[in-house]
Amino acid sequence: MKLKDTNTESSILDAAESIFQRKGMDGARMQEIADEAGINKAMLHYYYKSKQLLFGAVFKKAFGLLAPQLNAVLNDDSSIEIKIRNFANSYISFISKHPYLPSFIIMELNKNPDFILKLKENSSFPNLVKFKNQVKKEVANGILKPINGEQLFINIISLCIFPFVATPLLKAFVDINDSEFKVLMNARKTEIADFIIDAIKTS
Known part of the structure; x- marks a missing residue:
């Protein structure tokens, strides 16, 4: 053979x-x-x-590069504020180069709910334990307003993902072309972080 x-x-x-x-x-x-x-x-x-198998292999390769970046951000020793800034920057920078990833995940989950189990087999799949414990600690210390760690993470990743899932719709709403959309997404790295941090910090 x-x-x-x-x-x-x-x-x-x-x-x-x-x-x-x-x-x-x-x-x-x-x-x-x-x-x-x-x-x-x-x-x-x-x-x-098949094209589906090839697409899956391309996705697996790309996710294998993204997951360690996000996991490193969530589990370093920086503050929650810095984590939010680094997460938004890392995610949007990466997805801007691999814009098919979010749509592919949604497509696969709709067809095969067990798809996520394959993703979790990746040793670098993001682990939220430290992040959630840190949120609790910063809330207790008066740094953050009362907020649940899971909810905060969902807010962060939702604001990062949605523009890439709904790109054609957003471009039509805002009336911009491809190059203008890229500029908008680049600015969004800080816009998302500022928006969330302003909402959760006590001062």
Whole structure:
């Protein structure tokens, strides 16, 4: 049996991510991905038998890069305020380069609720224990207004994710083009942090 070459597989994943970013999951074609990777379609199918499997592999690779970043932010020794700023910056910076990730997660969860169990198998999947305990401590010390750690995290990640899930709708509402949207998202790194911090800090 022919062994798969890691360099070829890496080229396929890079090519697929490029096509998925430009055309989305539905608009991408396996032939386009093969052309981008510099291989024939038969070779592409040898590595990935379907576009869905390929998309899943691209997602897994990207999530494997994002998860450690977010987990490191949540579990370092900085204050909650700094954590919020770093989380928003890290998440939006990464998703701006991989905008298909949030939609893919939602799509997969709708089709397969157990999908999240596969994500949690990643050793770097974000752990909220320290974050929640720290929120309790800062509330008790009068640094933060009374707030639940889980609710705070949901607020942070929701404000970060939604614009990327609803990009076409938001661009229509605000009446901006792609480049203007990128500028808006870049500014959002601090806008989100300032908004949340102003809402939860006691002074």
